[in-house]
Amino acid sequence: MRLAIRTEKLTRRFGRTVAVDHVDLAVPEGAIYALVGANGAGKTTIIKMLMNIFSPSEGRAEVLGVDARRLGGKSFTRIGYVSENQEMPEWMTVGAMLAYYRSFYPEWDSSLEKQLVRQFDLPLGRKLKHLSRGMRMKAAFASSLAYRPSLIVLDEPFSGLDPLVRDELIEGLLDRAPETTVFLSSHDLAEIESFSSHIGFLEQGRLLFSEEMPVLSERFREVTVTLDGPSTLPGNCPPWWLQPETADCVVRFVHSDYKQQVTERELAQFFPSARNFSLHPMPLRSIFLAIAKSGRNHAQPSENHSAEIDAKGIKA
Numbered sequence: 001m002r003l004a005i006r007t008e009k010l011t012r013r014f015g016r017t018v019a020v021d022h023v024d025l026a027v028p029e030g031a032i033y034a035l036v037g038a039n040g041a042g043k044t045t046i047i048k049m050l051m052n053i054f055s056p057s058e059g060r061a062e063v064l065g066v067d068a069r070r071l072g073g074k075s076f077t078r079i080g081y082v083s084e085n086q087e088m089p090e091w092m093t094v095g096a097m098l099a100y101y102r103s104f105y106p107e108w109d110s111s112l113e114k115q116l117v118r119q120f121d122l123p124l125g126r127k128l129k130h131l132s133r134g135m136r137m138k139a140a141f142a143s144s145l146a147y148r149p150s151l152i153v154l155d156e157p158f159s160g161l162d163p164l165v166r167d168e169l170i171e172g173l174l175d176r177a178p179e180t181t182v183f184l185s186s187h188d189l190a191e192i193e194s195f196s197s198h199i200g201f202l203e204q205g206r207l208l209f210s211e212e213m214p215v216l217s218e219r220f221r222e223v224t225v226t227l228d229g230p231s232t233l234p235g236n237c238p239p240w241w242l243q244p245e246t247a248d249c250v251v252r253f254v255h256s257d258y259k260q261q262v263t264e265r266e267l268a269q270f271f272p273s274a275r276n277f278s279l280h281p282m283p284l285r286s287i288f289l290a291i292a293k294s295g296r297n298h299a300q301p302s303e304n305h306s307a308e309i310d311a312k313g314i315k316a
Contacts, residue, residue: 081142
């Protein structure tokens, strides 16, 4: 599998503070990869190392097959980059900005530029400093998509935008998805769940897991066990049972390594007198809350599941 981004033990320290701690990423070409985590988790620091804005304190990163520390000039004609704090030439009109950027990119597609201007309803004659935040982000997207980059890197691109603008930007992004790889950071799970193909969860600088979205959704279930009498937890609960709790005749927990037949046998073994088992799929937000509350060790899949992920080139 060809990778658009690969990192090995990527680490960044600021004095005694470890902002990014030995992160291994493998982003396949053609993926829409979302790196998620709370504000301050280290997402922006990782992106700045990928873009050669920061140098790593330890480890290495490759972007489109090039050591990130060597990125510059010609390399950036293949990479689109948009951040929530995008710096733009505010004294220019939208049209002047696009014309200015056009000269730097040999692969700039004027037809695509016109299409993006229409799609985002950009006012070519207005100065950037007079635009709303949403319209400024549309202009930033248009200027980064018009040269058909091989990789688009987005740092919290939808933060603070109203739903309509966000949906318009996502639509423009998905229109380009067949021809590019998208790597984006976000702290808002709702905005990325519907369109991301891969997801990584960063907490306090550490990558807790990195998986294909369907795989992650498939291996988590909310389990409710109804017993005949007062409920008690088994003394040897498996580590993939997250947040176990009891109430009256009910045991509840999150199963983080669900495999239908194996899990059914497991539950029958631990609760031989159960009256009923209920297993429900979980939305992404609930999965992340369960992992965050349970701690890093409980976030890891079983050994067999890890082997399946590694075989796809995506490290857990």
